[in-house]
Amino acid sequence: MDKPPTIADVAKLAGVHKATASRALNPRTSGQVNAATARRVLTAAKRLRYQPNTVARSLSTNRSATVGVLVPDLTNPLFPLVVRGIEDALDNQGYTALLANTDNDPERAGAQFDALLSRRVDGFLIATARREDPLLTRAHDQGIAVVLVNRSTDVPLFPAVTGDDAAGIAAAVEHLRDLGHRRLAHLAGPAGMSTGSVRARAFRQHAGECAPVVECASYTEEAGAEAARRLLDEHPGSTGIVAGNDMIALGALQVLRERGLDCPQDVSVIGFNDMRFVDKLVPPLTTVHVPHHRLGAEAAQLLLEQLDRPDRAPKTVTLPLHLVVRGSTAPPR
Amino acid sequence: MDKPPTIADVAKLAGVHKATASRALNPRTSGQVNAATARRVLTAAKRLRYQPNTVARSLSTNRSATVGVLVPDLTNPLFPLVVRGIEDALDNQGYTALLANTDNDPERAGAQFDALLSRRVDGFLIATARREDPLLTRAHDQGIAVVLVNRSTDVPLFPAVTGDDAAGIAAAVEHLRDLGHRRLAHLAGPAGMSTGSVRARAFRQHAGECAPVVECASYTEEAGAEAARRLLDEHPGSTGIVAGNDMIALGALQVLRERGLDCPQDVSVIGFNDMRFVDKLVPPLTTVHVPHHRLGAEAAQLLLEQLDRPDRAPKTVTLPLHLVVRGSTAPPR
DNA sequence: CTGAAAGCGCTTACAG
DNA sequence: CTGAAAGCGCTTACAG
Numbered sequence: 001m002d003k004p005p006t007i008a009d010v011a012k013l014a015g016v017h018k019a020t021a022s023r024a025l026n027p028r029t030s031g032q033v034n035a036a037t038a039r040r041v042l043t044a045a046k047r048l049r050y051q052p053n054t055v056a057r058s059l060s061t062n063r064s065a066t067v068g069v070l071v072p073d074l075t076n077p078l079f080p081l082v083v084r085g086i087e088d089a090l091d092n093q094g095y096t097a098l099l100a101n102t103d104n105d106p107e108r109a110g111a112q113f114d115a116l117l118s119r120r121v122d123g124f125l126i127a128t129a130r131r132e133d134p135l136l137t138r139a140h141d142q143g144i145a146v147v148l149v150n151r152s153t154d155v156p157l158f159p160a161v162t163g164d165d166a167a168g169i170a171a172a173v174e175h176l177r178d179l180g181h182r183r184l185a186h187l188a189g190p191a192g193m194s195t196g197s198v199r200a201r202a203f204r205q206h207a208g209e210c211a212p213v214v215e216c217a218s219y220t221e222e223a224g225a226e227a228a229r230r231l232l233d234e235h236p237g238s239t240g241i242v243a244g245n246d247m248i249a250l251g252a253l254q255v256l257r258e259r260g261l262d263c264p265q266d267v268s269v270i271g272f273n274d275m276r277f278v279d280k281l282v283p284p285l286t287t288v289h290v291p292h293h294r295l296g297a298e299a300a301q302l303l304l305e306q307l308d309r310p311d312r313a314p315k316t317v318t319l320p321l322h323l324v325v326r327g328s329t330a331p332p333r
Numbered sequence: 334m335d336k337p338p339t340i341a342d343v344a345k346l347a348g349v350h351k352a353t354a355s356r357a358l359n360p361r362t363s364g365q366v367n368a369a370t371a372r373r374v375l376t377a378a379k380r381l382r383y384q385p386n387t388v389a390r391s392l393s394t395n396r397s398a399t400v401g402v403l404v405p406d407l408t409n410p411l412f413p414l415v416v417r418g419i420e421d422a423l424d425n426q427g428y429t430a431l432l433a434n435t436d437n438d439p440e441r442a443g444a445q446f447d448a449l450l451s452r453r454v455d456g457f458l459i460a461t462a463r464r465e466d467p468l469l470t471r472a473h474d475q476g477i478a479v480v481l482v483n484r485s486t487d488v489p490l491f492p493a494v495t496g497d498d499a500a501g502i503a504a505a506v507e508h509l510r511d512l513g514h515r516r517l518a519h520l521a522g523p524a525g526m527s528t529g530s531v532r533a534r535a536f537r538q539h540a541g542e543c544a545p546v547v548e549c550a551s552y553t554e555e556a557g558a559e560a561a562r563r564l565l566d567e568h569p570g571s572t573g574i575v576a577g578n579d580m581i582a583l584g585a586l587q588v589l590r591e592r593g594l595d596c597p598q599d600v601s602v603i604g605f606n607d608m609r610f611v612d613k614l615v616p617p618l619t620t621v622h623v624p625h626h627r628l629g630a631e632a633a634q635l636l637l638e639q640l641d642r643p644d645r646a647p648k649t650v651t652l653p654l655h656l657v658v659r660g661s662t663a664p665p666r
Numbered sequence: 667c668t669g670a671a672a673g674c675g676c677t678t679a680c681a682g
Numbered sequence: 683c684t685g686a687a688a689g690c691g692c693t694t695a696c697a698g
Contacts, residue, residue: 004450006675017685022677029678034683051451055397056675058388059690074413074420077609084408087434096452098429101420117337118384119429250613276410280583282615339691350669355693362694367667389691392674 005048014044021045025052058120067303068116068124069097072104077275078292079127082149085296086125093304095122102128104218109135117144123303125296129153129160130192145310147303149295152194152316159306161299161317165195168288168321169202172242172270175286175323179331181240181268186213187227187252189244199244199272212238216248224251232259239267239332246271246278246287253281253328264330274324283327290321338381347377354378358385391453400636401449401457402430405437410608411625412460415482418629419458426637428455435461437551442468450477456636458629462486462493463525478643480636483628485527485649492639494632494650498528501621501654502535505575505603508619508656512664514573514601519546520560520585522577532577532605545571549581557584565592572600572665579604579611579620586614586661597663607657616660623654 011021016037023029024041033041044050058064069086071079087097098121100112109128113135116124123145129136131154139146140157148160176184186203189196200213214231216223224243228251231238243249249271256263263269263283271278271287278285298317305311344354349370356362357374366374377383391397402419404412420430431454433445442461446468449457456478462469464487472479473490481493509517519536522529533546547564549556557576561584564571576582582604589596596602596616604611604620611618631650638644 007677008675018675019677019686020684023684026677032683037683051447053392053675054452055388055391056690057677059386059392059692060675060677062690064388073417074407075417077410077413080407080410080413083432084406084434087407087432094448096431096448099416099420099432101417114384115427115429119387277610277613280610281613340693341691351691352670352693353668356668359693365667370667386691389674390693392676393691393693395674 004053005050006053007050009048010041010044010050013048014040016041025050062120064120064122065095066098066119066121067095067300068113068119068121069099070102070109070112070124070126070128071099072128073101074099077277078150078273078290081292082127082296085293085298086149086300087296088293089297089300089304095300095304097125104128106135113139122307123147125149125299125303126158127151129194131194131197132192145303145306147299147306149299150195150292154194156314156316159302159314159316161295161302161319162194163290163295163321164318165198165321166202166205168272168290168323169199169242170206171321171323172272172288173203173206175325175329176240176242176268176270179240179268179329181332183235183238184211184240184242185231185235185238186211187224187231187241187243187248188213188215189219189248190217191215196244203242207242216244216251219245219247221247221251221254224248225255226251228252228255232261240329241267241269243269243271246273246275246285249278249285249287249328250281253285264328265333268329268332270323270329279326281328286326286329287324288321289324291319295319337386338383339386340383342381343374343377343383346381347373349374358383395453397453397455398428399431399452399454400428400633401446401452401454402432403435403442403445403457403459403461404432405461406434407432410610411483411606411623414625415460415629418626418631419482419633420629421626422630422633422637428633428637430458437461439463439468446472455640456480458482458632458636459491460484462527464527464530465525478636478639480632480639482632483528483625487527489647489649492635492647492649494628494635494652495527496623496628496654497651498531498654499535499538501605501623501656502532502575503539504654504656505605505621506536506539508658508662509573509575509601509603512573512601512662514665516568516571517544517573517575518564518568518571519544520557520564520574520576520581521546521548522552522581523550524548529577536575540575549577549584552578552580554580554584554587557581558588559584561585561588565594573662574600574602576602576604579606579608579618582611582618582620582661583614586618597661598666601662601665603656603662612659614661619659619662620657621654622657624652628652 011018024038102109127149129151146158152160188200216227274289344351357371435442460482462484479491485493521533549560607622
């Protein structure tokens with residue numbers, strides 16, 4: 001219950017000045033001190049079970065070894081994987097993630113951002129980017145280190161790690177084509193996010209400008225269902241649906257059931273993300289697999305490099321995606 | 334890009350000493366300063382967009398407004414909800430969660446615990462408790478504030494917020510009984526965790542000492558499947574299975590399919606937790622709903638109270654659970 | 667009600 | 683190679 005030992009305690013026990021103890025304890029500076037002295041310090045530290053006070057160190061170095069992570073909602077099955085990837089990459093380097101949920105609310109995002117800033121995070125990993133995002137503009141103006149995850153912005157302010165959305169959609173369209181589908185449609189994600197617009201553009205490019213695209217209000221099952229209803233009302237002949245993501249696909253599946261349409265016999269459906277449990281649905285969902293853990297890990301890595309030597313060129317990393325064919329796609333009847 | 338303003342900047346602009354500025358800025362001490370002066374300070378702070386440096390404050394107050402959260406694995410669908418509950422409750426009070434995954438590895442748990450301690454968290458929320466847990470004993474000896482979430486320990490060292498596991502199992506058994514089942518079995522979670530042992534004990538109590546109980550090595554689909562195979566080999570007549578949790582139930586469902594047994598026609602299965610998407614399985618899983626978000630929120634609340642006035646009586650909060658009847662249970666044929 | 671001072675536990679130029 | 687000192691940005695008894 002008594003206070004943890006400080007570096008002064010270690011120094012006293014080792015019979016040196018605390019500056020020396022500090023140098024001996026820090027791997028980066030331990031070369032500056034006599035090997036024998038260093039050893040004495042290390043032993044003393046071990047004896048006392050000394051744990052450096054990270055808070056004091058941060059104040060002194062102006063580095064907190066902490067990064068802020070902004071996600072829309074941890075409860076959305078994608079993000080735990082991203083966050084885990086981030087944490088795993090950060091852990092290695094002694095960094096810690098400070099998580100904040102924005103719930104897709106720009107105001108809340110701003111408040112969380114400021115709170116994190118007040119905790120003196122060294123940088124941010126942001127998974128909530130919109131194509132035009134005032135928060136990001138502000139961060140850029142203030143010279144704050146940021147790496148974008150999963151979504152990017154129209155003008156590339158920051159480095160970003162995303163999946164190759166266009167290639168993913170291309171693979172989806174090609175798969176349906178190969179099965180013999182000719183009447184394809186896209187249930188697009190919100191156009192305000194890069195994932196929504198990039199995927200929609202890729203769909204148009206590969207399926208042709210005439211293929212119907214209906215935009216969903218959000219990446220949710222409900223919005224997906226609503227859009228699917230509109231689609232089926234206006235284009236009842238559609239036999240192959242490429243959904244903007246898995247949640248939207250779930251909504252589509254639900255609407256097909258509502259209308260007595262069988263998937264995949266009457267209509268094939270492809271999702272995007274390959275989130276957990278979509279392989280256990282009936283039918284198991286054909287979808288584009290996104291390596292979310294790796295997305296997070298690479299982004300964290302990039303941010304760490306960025307912090308080491310700031311580099312103004314916002315390089316972008318695009319991770320390859322692949323289609324996972326399961327039961328929700330089949331030849332049209 | 335220039336440094337953020339400090340309290341000294343605010344004080345100078347307001348024409349007061351920084352001690353006064355500090356008092357004016359802190360709601361708890363602002364009563365000590367003249368209202369007019371206080372207003373001047375607030376305006377100055379606003380003009381400069383002053384954000385207090387939390388790190389400096391922490392060093393000075395010896396409080397970091399930060400709590401460590403230990404979960405087995407964020408990627409397990411239960412925990413995002415728990416964590417979200419924690420964060421929502423913490424946010425209100427200006428606290429931040431520092432998350433760490435232990436992957437059920439005691440060594441890793443210890444390392445994460447120390448790392449968090451080195452960041453001077455004010456306390457811990459721990460969802461990784463084992464019934465006898467050396468880490469918790471150590472934390473208790475060191476007088477560290479801890480609240481347990483979801484799982485508790487055999488000897489009550491700390492306050493804990495858990496679901497009413499026994500009542501949940503009772504409801505499950507009763508439901509099967511009401512449907513007419515007489516040959517019940519339990520696929521128990523690991524006995525080393527309170528959830529595993531409490532649920533198993535409750536099952537025995539309600540289903541009778543002769544009802545078979547097979548323990549799973551872990552709360553995973555694979556372990557559940559393995560246990561289900563053993564159960565069906567030794568007790569082929571079982572018609573009602575109560576699983577230790579939903580993942581185990583998934584494993585059981587898989588084994589039933591393997592053996593050409595229909596659920597619920599041949600065998601009824603009940604899960605535990607009501608994790609996301611189990612309502613979309615075929616058949617939709619009947620399961621005991623656990624309010625994970627609330628579990629996290631209540632635990633955070635309890636920890637915050639604990640930090641305010643340490644109270645050595647480890648009070649325990651038990652949240653009511655209810656059975657959600659879906660498609661995986663039916664009368665025996 | 668306000669100021670001056672000390673202190674929280676580190677790190678890091680600066681001397682020697 | 684090591685020590686003495688200053689400083690990071692706050693807070694909080696202590697005087698007045």
